[in-house]
Amino acid sequence: MTHAADFLALSELLTAEPSLDAAIADAYRLRLTGTFPADLPRLIDAYREAAAQADPAAALQAALDADTALARAAKEAIAVWYTSEFTRPDNRTDPPDTPGHYRAGLIWKVIKAHPISAAPEPPAPSGYGYWTQHPEARTQTWTPSTTS
Known part of the structure; x- marks a missing residue:
């Protein structure tokens, strides 16, 4: 090897x-x-x-x-x-x-x-408030925000 x-x-x-x-x-x-x-x-x-x-x-x-x-x-x-x-x-x-x-x-x-300092990537929820959900409890599918 x-x-x-x-x-x-x-x-x-x-x-x-x-x-x-x-x-x-x-x-x-x-x-x-x-x-x-x-x-x-x-x-x-x-x-x-x-x-x-x-x-x-x-x-x-x-x-x-x-x-x-x-x-x-x-x-x-x-x-x-x-x-x-x-x-x-x-x-x-x-x-x-x-x-x-x-x-x-x-x-x-x-x-x-x-x-730390790296927000989760899709499909996990991201954006403001992503930290309110425990990583293992995140079951939502990520969808891009349509509002600004």
């Missing part, structure tokens, strides 16, 4: 999300590799070794427990998937690189909300 495919599979294991977006995975892999040029490739190698074991999650956990640099890279990989940002080694935040990646953060699925 390629680094891109392995990073996607590693990310699915780390986040417990079975169908992550490959294009976003590649963007995140490139961002993390730029910040963790030695540790991210080692993390992918550790994943490859773990994937060959009977219990890949346990094998990867053992590798992370044995190497704090790998654990840090894994933590930041998880962070970028959930929030589209991560913390650099100098403790500065690397913010979301695109609004689309910010909106695609897994955190919104977990908390069952739309991204």
Whole structure:
């Protein structure tokens, strides 16, 4: 497999999300590799070794427990998937690189909300007052307003 495919599979294991977006995975892999040029490739190698074991999650956990640099890279990989940002080694935040990646953060699925500062897109109700309905209770179909 390629680094891109392995990073996607590693990310699915780390986040417990079975169908992550490959294009976003590649963007995140490139961002993390730029910040963790030695540790991210080692993390992918550790994943490859773990994937060959009977219990890949346990094998990867053992590798992370044995190497704090790998654990840090894994933590930041998880962070970028959930929030589209991560913390650099100098403790500065690397913010979301695109609004689309910010909106695609897994955190919104977990908390069952739309991204802050991004109104829900159709077919959910949108426009003034959309926040008065809980995201799961929204059953209306979106129709464009005909009044100004």
